[in-house]
Amino acid sequence: MPEGDTIARTANVLRAALVDRRITDARAQAQPGMRRVPDLSRLIGCTVTSVESRGKHLLIGFDGDLTLRTHLRRTGSWHRYAPGERWHRPARAASVVLETTSAVAVAFSTPVVELLTPGEMRRSMALGSLGPDLLAAEFDADEAVSRLAALDGEELGNALLDQRAVAGIGNVYKSEVPFVERLNPWSPVADFTEEQLHGALVTARRLLQANTRGGARVTAGRRGRGQGLYVYGRAARPCRRCGTLIRSGRQGSLARLTFWCPRCQKR
Ligand SMILES: [Zn+2]
Numbered sequence: 633m634p635e636g637d638t639i640a641r642t643a644n645v646l647r648a649a650l651v652d653r654r655i656t657d658a659r660a661q662a663q664p665g666m667r668r669v670p671d672l673s674r675l676i677g678c679t680v681t682s683v684e685s686r687g688k689h690l691l692i693g694f695d696g697d698l699t700l701r702t703h704l705r706r707t708g709s710w711h712r713y714a715p716g717e718r719w720h721r722p723a724r725a726a727s728v729v730l731e732t733t734s735a736v737a738v739a740f741s742t743p744v745v746e747l748l749t750p751g752e753m754r755r756s757m758a759l760g761s762l763g764p765d766l767l768a769a770e771f772d773a774d775e776a777v778s779r780l781a782a783l784d785g786e787e788l789g790n791a792l793l794d795q796r797a798v799a800g801i802g803n804v805y806k807s808e809v810p811f812v813e814r815l816n817p818w819s820p821v822a823d824f825t826e827e828q829l830h831g832a833l834v835t836a837r838r839l840l841q842a843n844t845r846g847g848a849r850v851t852a853g854r855r856g857r858g859q860g861l862y863v864y865g866r867a868a869r870p871c872r873r874c875g876t877l878i879r880s881g882r883q884g885s886l887a888r889l890t891f892w893c894p895r896c897q898k899r
Contacts, residue, residue, distance in 0.1 A: 636800025637843040639685040642710045647683040649712045653732035663727045665743030687762045687799025701746045708742030766800035766837045777829045789817035790884040807864045807891040808851045809836045816897045817890050863891040
């Protein structure tokens with residue numbers, strides 16, 4: 633599942649390609665998991681006014697006050713092409729195609745595509761229930777800490793993934809952040825002080841921000857291939873701090889893999 637930093641990078645690329653451009657063609661196509669195929673023909677002739685990430689949602693704004701909301705879930709990705717350039721994925725996998733005279737933006741295998749009016753934006757459950765966005769210019773850490781703390785019986789690894797508490801953390805950071813902060817991802821949130829939760833969010837924001845710029849994702853401060861992360865994807869390999877073998881286990885109702893060092897992150 634893409635992390636908030638991936639969506640922020642995508643927003644940067646699409647913003648440069650689309651903002652202030654007029655849409656010459658727009659279409660959506662059914663994909664697995666898509667509940668309803670929106671009619672995007674209303675966007676033809678509109679000008680793109682904004683592209684922003686909010687948590688893991690990508691919002692493209694148009695004059696005339698329409699907003700295209702996409703959520704990539706686990707399968708989706710946005711690509712930018714020049715007109716006439718060959719796509720890297722088959723056309724049948726395109727969920728959305730937006731064309732201008734200078735660029736073609738394609739969302740592939742993206743199950744969530746909605747065209748929203750301002751009223752629908754305000755009423756959107758998906759957006760309205762989001763916790764503070766770790767990548768927003770102004771991050772409300774106190775609000776995020778209290779939302780996290782309210783999930784007191786939930787294991788930390790699951791709570792960090794709950795976008796209603798705090799928006800932007802995916803599978804990689806829900807393992808990396810507890811490692812950096814020496815917190816056990818299997819302990820319930822109630823076991824941690826507000827200070828510890830606050831520390832985890834400050835670290836999450838710092839790592840996400842550092843990784844919006846491009847290149848391979850790095851949390852461990854080393855840029856070499858396979859060197860970037862502390863624990864994610866490193867099961868049975870030695871901890872970069874203490875040499876103990878990293879463990880992995882499936883966590884939560886969706887059985888997402890969590891990685892941790894049993895010595896550095898004692899319960
Ligand atoms: Zn360790």
